[in-house]
Each structure stands twice: as C-alpha cells, then as structure tokens.
Amino acid sequence: MTRSSTAPLAAVDAAHPARSLARLLRPYRGRLAASVIAFAVKDSPLWLLPVITAAIVDIVVDGGPGMRLIWIGAGALALLALNYPMHVLFVRLFFGTSRELGAQLRNGLTSRLQSLSIGFHSRSSAAVIQSKVVRDVENVELLFQQAGPSTLSAVFVLAGAIVMTAINVPEFLVVYLLTVPVAAALTLAMRRRAARRNEDFRREVERFSSRVGEMASLIPITRAHGLEEVASERVARSAEGVRSAGLTLDLLNGRFGSATWISFQVLGVGCLLLAALAALEGWLPITPGQVVLLGSYFSILTGAVTSIVSMLPLFARGMESLKSIAEVIQEPDVERNEGKDAVAAVAGGIRLDAVGFRYPGTDAATGALHDIELDIAEGETIAFVGPSGSGKSTMLNLVLGFLRPTEGRILLDGRDMEQLDLRTVRRFVSVVPQESVLFEGSIRENVAYGLGEVPDERVRLALRDANALEIVEAMPDGWDTVVGERGARLSGGQRQRIAIARALVRDPRILLLDEATSALDSESEQKVKDALTTLMRGRTTLVVAHRLSTIRSADRIVVLDHGRIAEIGSHDELLAAGGRYAQLHRIQSA
Missing domain, CATH: 1.20.1560.10 (ABC transporter type 1, transmembrane domain)
Incomplete structure (x- = not known):
C-alpha cells in the first residue's frame, strides 16, 4: 500500500x-x-x-x-x-x-x-x-x-x-x-x-x-x-x-x-x-x-x-x-464501525424493538417512525405500504443501517445492530432500488461489481435468473458491451434486470426492494417481477411498494400511516378486515 x-x-x-x-x-x-x-x-x-x-x-x-x-x-x-x-x-x-x-x-x-x-x-x-x-x-x-x-x-x-x-x-x-x-x-x-x-x-x-x-x-x-x-x-x-x-x-x-x-x-x-x-x-x-x-x-x-x-x-x-x-x-456525521463486532454469517432474522426515528431538526411529535414493533422471520417476505411520508423508505434505511434509530433497537439474528460492524453485515445484503444506477463499464463488470474474480458461469446464471440473458444476447459484444454512463444505453427495464443480476450473483441473505418495478412499463414490469420472484426465493425480503398488485404474494403486509403500524396481515386477511389496506386497494382498483 x-x-x-x-x-x-x-x-x-x-x-x-x-x-x-x-x-x-x-x-x-x-x-x-x-x-x-x-x-x-x-x-x-x-x-x-x-x-x-x-x-x-x-x-x-x-x-x-x-x-x-x-x-x-x-x-x-x-x-x-x-x-x-x-x-x-x-x-x-x-x-x-x-x-x-x-x-x-x-x-x-x-x-x-x-x-x-x-x-x-x-x-x-x-x-x-x-x-x-x-x-x-x-x-x-x-x-x-x-x-x-x-x-x-x-x-x-x-x-x-x-x-x-x-x-x-x-x-x-x-x-x-x-x-x-x-x-x-x-x-x-x-x-x-x-x-x-x-x-x-x-x-x-x-x-x-x-x-x-x-x-x-x-x-x-x-x-x-x-x-x-x-x-x-x-x-x-x-x-x-x-x-x-x-x-x-x-x-x-x-x-x-x-x-x-x-x-x-x-x-x-x-x-x-x-x-x-x-x-x-x-x-x-x-x-x-x-x-x-x-x-x-x-x-x-x-x-x-x-x-x-x-x-x-x-x-x-x-x-x-x-x-x-x-x-x-472533519465532518462528524460518520458511520462508525471501527471496534464493533464483525459478522461472519447472517441467517436473516430481524426484529424491530420499539423503534422510533426522527430526522434532525424535528421533534418527537413529527418523527418519521413511532414505536415500531415487528418480528421478521428468516426467509420471510414483508411488504411495507402506505401513503407518501408514512415512513416506508425510512424503515428500509434503518434496516440497512443508513439511519440509526433514535429510540429502541434493531436486532439482526438476535444481535443489536448498534454493536455490529455494518460493513460486514452488508456483505449479506442486496438492494434493488426504484431506479438502478449502473456505472460506465461492461454488463459483466456491472453484474460482478466489487466481487473480484467471479466465474463466468456464476455471472451467466445470475443473468439467466434475472431474465437478462436476452439483453446480453442482443448486444453486439455480449456481456462485454459497455452500457454507458449510468447505464444510458439500456432501457429502464434492462437496467433493472441487470441490477437484479447484480443482486443475485451475491447470493444475499437479506433483500431490500424499494419500488423496484414502479417506473417500468407493463411488459418490462412482468419480466422484472419474474426475476424478482427468483431473487426473493429463500431470502428474507423487505419490499416497499405503491402498487399493491406487486405484493399480493408477500407473507405479510405492514400498513404504515403517519409513521405507525396501522395493520399487519396477508393480502386476503387485510382485505377481509376492511381497514386502511382495503381502502388503498379499492382506490387503486378503481
């Protein structure tokens, strides 16, 4: 060095x-x-x-x-x-x-x-x-x-x-x-x-x-x-x-x-x-x-x-x-990981124990989240829904460690995340955001980003499971094709499937999906949804979605309203309850 x-x-x-x-x-x-x-x-x-x-x-x-x-x-x-x-x-x-x-x-x-x-x-x-x-x-x-x-x-x-x-x-x-x-x-x-x-x-x-x-x-x-x-x-x-x-x-x-x-x-x-x-x-x-x-x-x-x-x-x-x-x-707003426990393996169990969060400059009454109690089992798929400003994205950022709770604690496999080196935790986490960003480089480099030498077969399997092989096959140089700055030479659906392949190749234990299909047309959305189904299999998955049609198969749906949990249940249970989720469903169906 x-x-x-x-x-x-x-x-x-x-x-x-x-x-x-x-x-x-x-x-x-x-x-x-x-x-x-x-x-x-x-x-x-x-x-x-x-x-x-x-x-x-x-x-x-x-x-x-x-x-x-x-x-x-x-x-x-x-x-x-x-x-x-x-x-x-x-x-x-x-x-x-x-x-x-x-x-x-x-x-x-x-x-x-x-x-x-x-x-x-x-x-x-x-x-x-x-x-x-x-x-x-x-x-x-x-x-x-x-x-x-x-x-x-x-x-x-x-x-x-x-x-x-x-x-x-x-x-x-x-x-x-x-x-x-x-x-x-x-x-x-x-x-x-x-x-x-x-x-x-x-x-x-x-x-x-x-x-x-x-x-x-x-x-x-x-x-x-x-x-x-x-x-x-x-x-x-x-x-x-x-x-x-x-x-x-x-x-x-x-x-x-x-x-x-x-x-x-x-x-x-x-x-x-x-x-x-x-x-x-x-x-x-x-x-x-x-x-x-x-x-x-x-x-x-x-x-x-x-x-x-x-x-x-x-x-x-x-x-x-x-x-x-x-x-x-000298900026003091640093994510401090030095001296904390390194994580060698993650099963995927998450618990939010009386979690509250408020952004700097806001008081307790206007905080983003209040008294969140939630147990997420290994391999379970949890969807968060609610109106804009209800705290959905804040919830994902807390689990990812981008934000730290101002009240309560978050446990990963029974260990307080405040005591963990989050850099080692994130090796077992993949995120697919609403609009995935690719860097100036080839498709293969984007899929294997940060992993060093990755076998070609592993990359190919990730592209296949992400429904992205057809993208590679249509390119003049295959997966050596340069995608342009921020993936400018690919469509939104193609970028999203490459991002899913990037998540798949890492074989994460925890998966965070933040409006991963909301910006796509119907045909691209279906291809991405199929790829996400493969990606979510056997992994703890947290999904933020506005389109309720994309989360019907979630194990549980958490309805947030003004930073609090209003309802929890499956799609059918929440419709039968006739509460806030049923109201949102009627509005979208109409």
Missing part, C-alpha cells in the same frame, strides 16, 4: 490550514530537504553573477589582466552547467512530493466520503463534492508547484544578496533593511482581506458547481417543458456570482501587486543613486564594480521580496482550498 493511501489526514484542520500543510509534509522531510539543497545549487548563478559582473567591470576599469577574465568566464560556465542535473533532481524530488500529496488528499477525501453517513450525502451536492476532490486538491498542488520554486528562489537570492553585500560593502546592509518594514506592512494589509475574498470566491464556485450539476440532471425535464431559457438563466445568475466574486478578488490582488512593485522599484532606484553618490563623494571606498554590484543586488533583493509577497494570493487560495478539504475530513 502506498504512502498516499495510508497517510493520516486527521492532521488536516480547517482552523489552521498552514499548520495542517506542515503536518501533511512531515513524512516527506528528507526528500524535501534534498530538493532544497539541489535547488540552492542550481539557482546559485542568480546571486553569484552580480559578483562576477562586478569583478569584470573592475578588471576593465583597471585595464587587466586578461587571463583573469578567462578564469572568471570558465568559473561562470561551470556554475551554469550545474543547473541542468540539479534542476532535474529538484523536479523529481519536489514535484514528486507535490504529486504524492495530491494523491494522498484525493485518496483521503474519497475514503472519508465513503465513511460519511447517507445523511451527509443526502444533504450535499454531488457537484460540490466533486469540486472539492478535483478543484481544491488541484489548488493545493498548484500552491506547491508555482509558489514553491518561486519562494525558494526568492529566499536563496535574498540570502545570497545579503551575504555577498556583507562581504563586499557591509555598510549598505542598513539600506537593505528598509525592505523589511515595507514588505511586512504590505503583507499585513493584504492578508485578512485576501482570506475573506478567497473564501467568498470559493463559496460562489461551489454554488455554481451545484447549479451546473442540477442543470445536467434536469435536462430531460427542462427540454420536455420548454424551460431551456429558465434553466440557462438560473445557471447564469450563479455564474454572475462567480464573475463578481472573482473580479473583486482579482482587483484586490492587482492593487496589492501594483503597490508592491512600485514600492520596491522606488527603493531600488534610491539604492543605486545612493551607491553612486557614496562613490562620487568619497563617503565610502566603493569601486565602480561595487556600484554595479550594489545596484544589482538591491534590484535582486527587492525582486525576491516582491516575488515572495506576490505569492500571497496563490498561498491564500491554496489555504482556502485546504480549508475546503478539511470540511469533509
């Missing part, structure tokens, strides 16, 4: 992004130190060339000797030749670390997203999550790749200029110190405003990503109702927010950059004039070459400080992106 997949992202803290970055880089200390040494060697001509230039000027002014020029030229060429191998080494070490850090953040985000609760994902926009994994990690990489070399160059040039000046004309070090308060004042003026503007811009980009995601998913509805202009206007308003926030940020960075450049250019000109005046008036024993040296070094020094300060917007953007990543890493 690579370092990027195991590095502890718990170090990421939204309140301290810079400190978090330092913690993330701790495992790479040796590599980064070597890269810094390589950079110092390859960049040394920048701060040594003014010394060489000054020596050449003084040789020319003094009239020789010429041989000294040859030696100085040879030394300069040797110094320049070192740049190539040292630069390649630096790129390998420094940029390699940047790429590993990016992979570490992406893998950590992906892993964290997989552990966060279904509640978190239902509240979050998929487009915003994608923006965090793609755009925000890219900003952190850019911080490394663009700000890193520029800052290192500025630091070494700064250090070289100060050292060389101290050796040649130490009296001018006092003049150099003028750059420190100017740089500090500009940085402090920029810092807080930049952080606020970067956060505003990031939030606008996330809102825009969410709007684009909505637009893409709603295109069939938009087109069907002739609402193209409305949809475009909705996205355009969000795009205007991005434009406005981005321009505000750009103007801030532009004003800051211009103020920095002017300030340091004025200091540079002043230093050159002061050095020339000191030589003319005899205040200091400065040679013509040293005048050139001082002017060059002050220009280099102010350029280095300007470069460091100009990196602040990039640094601010990277820190804001790290804060954005930390929002996911």
Whole structure:
C-alpha cells in the first residue's frame, strides 16, 4: 500500500490550514530537504553573477589582466552547467512530493466520503463534492508547484544578496533593511482581506458547481417543458456570482501587486543613486564594480521580496482550498464501525424493538417512525405500504443501517445492530432500488461489481435468473458491451434486470426492494417481477411498494400511516378486515 493511501489526514484542520500543510509534509522531510539543497545549487548563478559582473567591470576599469577574465568566464560556465542535473533532481524530488500529496488528499477525501453517513450525502451536492476532490486538491498542488520554486528562489537570492553585500560593502546592509518594514506592512494589509475574498470566491464556485450539476440532471425535464431559457438563466445568475466574486478578488490582488512593485522599484532606484553618490563623494571606498554590484543586488533583493509577497494570493487560495478539504475530513456525521463486532454469517432474522426515528431538526411529535414493533422471520417476505411520508423508505434505511434509530433497537439474528460492524453485515445484503444506477463499464463488470474474480458461469446464471440473458444476447459484444454512463444505453427495464443480476450473483441473505418495478412499463414490469420472484426465493425480503398488485404474494403486509403500524396481515386477511389496506386497494382498483 502506498504512502498516499495510508497517510493520516486527521492532521488536516480547517482552523489552521498552514499548520495542517506542515503536518501533511512531515513524512516527506528528507526528500524535501534534498530538493532544497539541489535547488540552492542550481539557482546559485542568480546571486553569484552580480559578483562576477562586478569583478569584470573592475578588471576593465583597471585595464587587466586578461587571463583573469578567462578564469572568471570558465568559473561562470561551470556554475551554469550545474543547473541542468540539479534542476532535474529538484523536479523529481519536489514535484514528486507535490504529486504524492495530491494523491494522498484525493485518496483521503474519497475514503472519508465513503465513511460519511447517507445523511451527509443526502444533504450535499454531488457537484460540490466533486469540486472539492478535483478543484481544491488541484489548488493545493498548484500552491506547491508555482509558489514553491518561486519562494525558494526568492529566499536563496535574498540570502545570497545579503551575504555577498556583507562581504563586499557591509555598510549598505542598513539600506537593505528598509525592505523589511515595507514588505511586512504590505503583507499585513493584504492578508485578512485576501482570506475573506478567497473564501467568498470559493463559496460562489461551489454554488455554481451545484447549479451546473442540477442543470445536467434536469435536462430531460427542462427540454420536455420548454424551460431551456429558465434553466440557462438560473445557471447564469450563479455564474454572475462567480464573475463578481472573482473580479473583486482579482482587483484586490492587482492593487496589492501594483503597490508592491512600485514600492520596491522606488527603493531600488534610491539604492543605486545612493551607491553612486557614496562613490562620487568619497563617503565610502566603493569601486565602480561595487556600484554595479550594489545596484544589482538591491534590484535582486527587492525582486525576491516582491516575488515572495506576490505569492500571497496563490498561498491564500491554496489555504482556502485546504480549508475546503478539511470540511469533509472533519465532518462528524460518520458511520462508525471501527471496534464493533464483525459478522461472519447472517441467517436473516430481524426484529424491530420499539423503534422510533426522527430526522434532525424535528421533534418527537413529527418523527418519521413511532414505536415500531415487528418480528421478521428468516426467509420471510414483508411488504411495507402506505401513503407518501408514512415512513416506508425510512424503515428500509434503518434496516440497512443508513439511519440509526433514535429510540429502541434493531436486532439482526438476535444481535443489536448498534454493536455490529455494518460493513460486514452488508456483505449479506442486496438492494434493488426504484431506479438502478449502473456505472460506465461492461454488463459483466456491472453484474460482478466489487466481487473480484467471479466465474463466468456464476455471472451467466445470475443473468439467466434475472431474465437478462436476452439483453446480453442482443448486444453486439455480449456481456462485454459497455452500457454507458449510468447505464444510458439500456432501457429502464434492462437496467433493472441487470441490477437484479447484480443482486443475485451475491447470493444475499437479506433483500431490500424499494419500488423496484414502479417506473417500468407493463411488459418490462412482468419480466422484472419474474426475476424478482427468483431473487426473493429463500431470502428474507423487505419490499416497499405503491402498487399493491406487486405484493399480493408477500407473507405479510405492514400498513404504515403517519409513521405507525396501522395493520399487519396477508393480502386476503387485510382485505377481509376492511381497514386502511382495503381502502388503498379499492382506490387503486378503481
């Protein structure tokens, strides 16, 4: 396993992004130190060339000797030749670390997203999550790749200029110190405003990503109702927010950059004039070459400080992106399985013991479920019916562990599910939702998803029992045919039968069916119902259905009303009782 997949992202803290970055880089200390040494060697001509230039000027002014020029030229060429191998080494070490850090953040985000609760994902926009994994990690990489070399160059040039000046004309070090308060004042003026503007811009980009995601998913509805202009206007308003926030940020960075450049250019000109005046008036024993040296070094020094300060917007953007990543890493709504009992086998007996559930922000009176008492035997088929909002889907999500009861407990084979590692429980569970989603890949890959190497015969049997072999046989490449993103090249009935094959190949002990046939035409529905009959045989099955005709054969039907069990019985028993189920049946029959 690579370092990027195991590095502890718990170090990421939204309140301290810079400190978090330092913690993330701790495992790479040796590599980064070597890269810094390589950079110092390859960049040394920048701060040594003014010394060489000054020596050449003084040789020319003094009239020789010429041989000294040859030696100085040879030394300069040797110094320049070192740049190539040292630069390649630096790129390998420094940029390699940047790429590993990016992979570490992406893998950590992906892993964290997989552990966060279904509640978190239902509240979050998929487009915003994608923006965090793609755009925000890219900003952190850019911080490394663009700000890193520029800052290192500025630091070494700064250090070289100060050292060389101290050796040649130490009296001018006092003049150099003028750059420190100017740089500090500009940085402090920029810092807080930049952080606020970067956060505003990031939030606008996330809102825009969410709007684009909505637009893409709603295109069939938009087109069907002739609402193209409305949809475009909705996205355009969000795009205007991005434009406005981005321009505000750009103007801030532009004003800051211009103020920095002017300030340091004025200091540079002043230093050159002061050095020339000191030589003319005899205040200091400065040679013509040293005048050139001082002017060059002050220009280099102010350029280095300007470069460091100009990196602040990039640094601010990277820190804001790290804060954005930390929002996911620090999200507390996690499904916690660590340290709980692993499940090696499931028989399928389920008991709901005084179970109640209410969503966050609701009180006990408006909870989704109240005092549910239900025993489900191994291999029994239980159907849940009732009006919208009665708690049917909540019931399935509780059994699946996507939601945890706020009251009571759920027992699986006599064991409290609160004490079980639900990841191991779900190996024995399959779900067929109302609209099954397939991924971009072949039919075979979709059926065997997550199972590793599955024998062809096992896949074929699953497709046969799901009434899906005819789909495979009609395809040009058989089960190697790529189904398209979200199964776009298949009809709804075909997607549903592939999803049933995916459930069958796992041979689950517990089966959850959530409106598995409600979106299909009559012919597709019958084929799917036949496949479901095969799938349900010998398994504990929980079915949510609006069409009562699809659940006649259920062992028991549970009628829910306002989050409570109103009736329980078989189809015939409930019709004979003349209660809520009989009323629903009459309405649908009519």
